[in-house]
Amino acid sequence: MAYSEKVIDHYENPRNVGGFDKNDTSVGTGMVGAPACGDVMRLQIKVNEQGIIEDAKFKTYGCGSAIASSSLVTEWVKGKTLDEAMTIKNSQIAEELELPPVKIHCSVLAEDAIKAAIADYRSKNGGVASETH
Amino acid sequence: MNRIVLPEQRPIYLDYQSTTPVDPLVVEAMLPYLTENFGNPASRSHSYGWSAEKAVERAREQVAAAIHADPREIVWTSGATEASNLAIKGAAHFYSGKGRHLITLRTEHKATLDTCRQLEREGFEVTYLEVQENGLVDLDVFRAALRPDTILASVLYVNNEIGVIQPMEEIGKMLREHKVLFHVDAVQALGKIPVDVEAIQADLMSLSAHKIYGPKGIGALYVRRKPRVRIEAQIHGGGHERGMRSGTLPTHQIVGMGAAAELAVQLMDSDSKRIRQLRDRLLVGITSQVEEVYINGDMEHRVPHNLNLSFAYVEGESLIMALKGIAVSSGSACTSASLEPSYVLRALGKSDELAHSSIRFGIGRYTTEEEIDATIALVAAKVGKLRELSPLWEMHLEGIDLNSVQWAAH
Numbered sequence: 001m002a003y004s005e006k007v008i009d010h011y012e013n014p015r016n017v018g019g020f021d022k023n024d025t026s027v028g029t030g031m032v033g034a035p036a037c038g039d040v041m042r043l044q045i046k047v048n049e050q051g052i053i054e055d056a057k058f059k060t061y062g063c064g065s066a067i068a069s070s071s072l073v074t075e076w077v078k079g080k081t082l083d084e085a086m087t088i089k090n091s092q093i094a095e096e097l098e099l100p101p102v103k104i105h106c107s108v109l110a111e112d113a114i115k116a117a118i119a120d121y122r123s124k125n126g127g128v129a130s131e132t133h
Numbered sequence: 134m135n136r137i138v139l140p141e142q143r144p145i146y147l148d149y150q151s152t153t154p155v156d157p158l159v160v161e162a163m164l165p166y167l168t169e170n171f172g173n174p175a176s177r178s179h180s181y182g183w184s185a186e187k188a189v190e191r192a193r194e195q196v197a198a199a200i201h202a203d204p205r206e207i208v209w210t211s212g213a214t215e216a217s218n219l220a221i222k223g224a225a226h227f228y229s230g231k232g233r234h235l236i237t238l239r240t241e242h243k244a245t246l247d248t249c250r251q252l253e254r255e256g257f258e259v260t261y262l263e264v265q266e267n268g269l270v271d272l273d274v275f276r277a278a279l280r281p282d283t284i285l286a287s288v289l290y291v292n293n294e295i296g297v298i299q300p301m302e303e304i305g306k307m308l309r310e311h312k313v314l315f316h317v318d319a320v321q322a323l324g325k326i327p328v329d330v331e332a333i334q335a336d337l338m339s340l341s342a343h344k345i346y347g348p349k350g351i352g353a354l355y356v357r358r359k360p361r362v363r364i365e366a367q368i369h370g371g372g373h374e375r376g377m378r379s380g381t382l383p384t385h386q387i388v389g390m391g392a393a394a395e396l397a398v399q400l401m402d403s404d405s406k407r408i409r410q411l412r413d414r415l416l417v418g419i420t421s422q423v424e425e426v427y428i429n430g431d432m433e434h435r436v437p438h439n440l441n442l443s444f445a446y447v448e449g450e451s452l453i454m455a456l457k458g459i460a461v462s463s464g465s466a467c468t469s470a471s472l473e474p475s476y477v478l479r480a481l482g483k484s485d486e487l488a489h490s491s492i493r494f495g496i497g498r499y500t501t502e503e504e505i506d507a508t509i510a511l512v513a514a515k516v517g518k519l520r521e522l523s524p525l526w527e528m529h530l531e532g533i534d535l536n537s538v539q540w541a542a543h
């Protein structure tokens with residue numbers, strides 16, 4: 001399996017590894033995937049009073065592309081509003097990381113993780129349904 | 134001992150069950166048969182042919198001696214894949230009037246399994262026996278699978294993925310009593326443990342040179358003469374090898390296999406002793422630094438040349454990527470679009486996750502203690518790093534049972 005330089009960079013120097021307290025109301029947690037499928041991503045966002053994602057952390061069990069996809073989206077969501085973060089598409093992730101066709105599912109999972117984290121945050125904070133879904 | 138020096142920056146080679154370098158002594162023996170002694174061993178009319186034939190017959194004696202057979206029982210093939218095809222298809226076709234049932238194990242090499250699949254397409258019936266959790270076949274299960282129309286059973290002596298040694302003497306005795314032919318894939322056994330066709334009552338045995346520090350592209354099939362075992366040829370041509378396998382004999386390859394087999398038997402005790410120390414060092418080194426490591430396959434009935442470990446809570450492909458400083462094989466074949474977990478580990482009842490995160494460490498003649506120590510350090514560091522990244526590891530540390538989690542499967 002040949003990986004792009006960007007995948008290798010994120011894999012070797014993953015950004016924003018870790019987590020926040022998932023019971024904190026300013027935190028949204030998204031966990032997607034399954035061990036038997038070979039990848040599990042946990043993405044967490046910390047949202048400030050202005051509704052802006054001020055920090056993000058991840059942990060991923062998965063191949064190099066899955067690790068890179070989740071590492072990349074933690075960088076991308078930071079500084080975005082929830083609505084802006086909702087617009088991140090898996091195709092953008094795949095393009096940025098030059099993922100081969102067999103690894104597209106890693107970018108899909110990363111997109112799902114963002115959406116799940118935002119949905120979790122929203123349900124904790126008054127249950128405002130996602131407008132773009 | 135002759136050493137093969139690899140350039141420093143190459144990964145540490147720990148994939149000796151996949152293939153081995155050719156021993157310099159073997160290369161030396163082969164070279165004259167590429168240049169001055171280039172004759173065709175089938176040429177009966179001049180000295181070029183005679184000297185090639187002499188070399189082929191000497192190699193035949195060397196290979197026969199390595200398995201306690203008669204030289205007339207050795208048929209040269211292009212490798213063990215061809216030998217197993219010839220043995221299984223050849224015997225099945227020849228004896229199909231007697232019966233059309235075969236027995237083998239689920240954990241066999243593909244050379245056997247795919248050959249059996251082909252025979253099924255031709256109308257034969259094949260029983261693929263389950264193995265126990267430790268990789269060994271249960272003799273009662275084996276006996277129960279025998280039928281009046283069973284003509285052949287094929288068993289892998291030493292498993293290429295997990296190194297376990299099947300109880301061959303007991304199987305051979307049982308098959309002889311039932312008058313069922315016994316084909317043995319001894320590719321991973323030769324040079325690692327004593328192989329004796331009489332002791333295990335084998336009727337057919339596949340061998341390969343490139344796993345015993347000989348060249349690739351040459352192997353042999355042992356075909357018993359007393360009592361005589363018949364096989365139908367699969368390749369037709371000039372009637373070489375007493376009609377069982379036509380094609381001009383590759384003298385230099387054959388000389389290489391002969392020399393490699395002789396050397397393998399000579400060095401077996403000293404190699405195995407040293408390799409066992411290295412294997413123990415590797416196992417202790419890894420397990421003392423890394424938790425949640427599982428050994429795949431029985432540790433007692435096993436060649437020391439193989440250590441197969443699963444690292445829980447890390448994913449297989451990322452593990453292989455992390456271990457690029459060492460050349461090892463993994464339990465997941467990431468050759469195709471989907472990651473297929475090893476069918477051998479699945480047959481042992483391992484979960485997909487543990488099958489995926491398995492690493493086969495193959496230790497061989499040229500492995501050094503420094504290489505083992507470097508491997509231990511690398512594995513400990515990289516598994517640690519991947520676990521830092523793994524949400525599953527975190528959950529494990531928090532005491533969460535991962536089987537109780539509702540996963541959002543996709």
Ligand SMILES: Cc1ncc(COP(=O)(O)O)c(C=O)c1O
Nearest residue numbers: 212213214242244293320341352
């Ligand atoms: C157990 C076993 N049988 C058969 C083979 C096939 O041997 P060859 O490469 O000589 O065709 C191998 C090697 O891949 C093996 O390990």
